[in-house]
Amino acid sequence: MANAQATVVSAILEKHGYQLGRYLGKGAYAIVWEAYFKTWQTNVAIKVVLKEKAEAEFLTKFLPREIQVWKSLKHPNIVNFYQSIETTNRVYVVLELAPGGEVMDMIRTKGACDEKMSGKWFEQLCQGMAYIHSKGMVHRDLKLENLLLDKNNNIKISDFGFSKQAATDLESLNHVKLSETYCGSYAYVPPEILQGLPYNPFLSDVWSMGVILYTMRTGKLPFDDSNLRRLLRQMIKGPIFSQKHKSISHECKI
Template sequence: MANSQATMVSTVLEKHGYQLIRQLGKGAYATVWEAYFKTWQTTVAIKVLQKEKAEGRFLTKFLPREIQVWKSLKHPNIINFYQSIETTNRVYIMLELAPGGEVLDTIRLNGACDEEMSGKWFEQLCQGMAYIHSKGMVHR
């Protein structure tokens, strides 16, 4: 994200009590930031979607449905949804920050994990998926 865009994102978020810390990742039309939420005194992940880069169908159909589903899920093995903010040019999605980061990044950094760790991760994945399925939902 260009410096002027980062400044605009920061300005919008500061109005809502968030302070950007660092960029965690970037995709085709979204950037994920680590931020500090002053109200709760905790760090969160904020996905910032740039509307002009996203497909129209994604913005009108998929994203609203994804946010609605996320709001209804509460499980220890699923990232929590906190809030979303929409402006003319962007959608901000505030999420729980995974304390250990992404599994793929951990594997890339440390190599393959041992059987005990992979079993623990697999169990957590299965528990999260079973919960989603119990709510009549599927993961794409």
């Protein structure tokens, strides 16, 4: 199946100047490959969305919105969008390659980051998200798996599948229409989402950023998402810093 898929994908990409490279991973609806773009003489990442596996709402609503949002973003800490190619059975989304992989994978392998590295990455995350929010857009699925690293170990925000235009300008950020769609992963979303309440999507992104910083510094998520009731109680109580975390500065904790 994988070989057959690669053969078809390779043939399509060749027509557009791409040479298919190594397999990078897959999600529910997509397979990701590295490819070489002959015109620019550079490697890129290509997310191949399989239409037959995707839900209708994803194809008609979320995917077009993701591509539209991604097209409008250009920032050093956001994965660049290059182009999309649609065929009868697939959508090919061509993106900047982040060869360093996911931040989450690095934490799983090496454990918690020191304060210097966490500070660098969190600052870059803040800069990228400030830019996104300044355009009236929200991400709504921030997590360590969606933070990639470039060849210089810099943060690149990725995966805009749940993103949307939530405000038209900066002045309207004080009068944001609340979201009611559940988005994100349990461990990263604010309590109002778990409670099924309308929520401010900008503040939801900020909450997720706090979860990311805690996990960078401690090597584990602040809240246990294996039980939703317990998860909600922990969120309301707030994150715990044990004796093992005494090396974390007061400034980082607050």
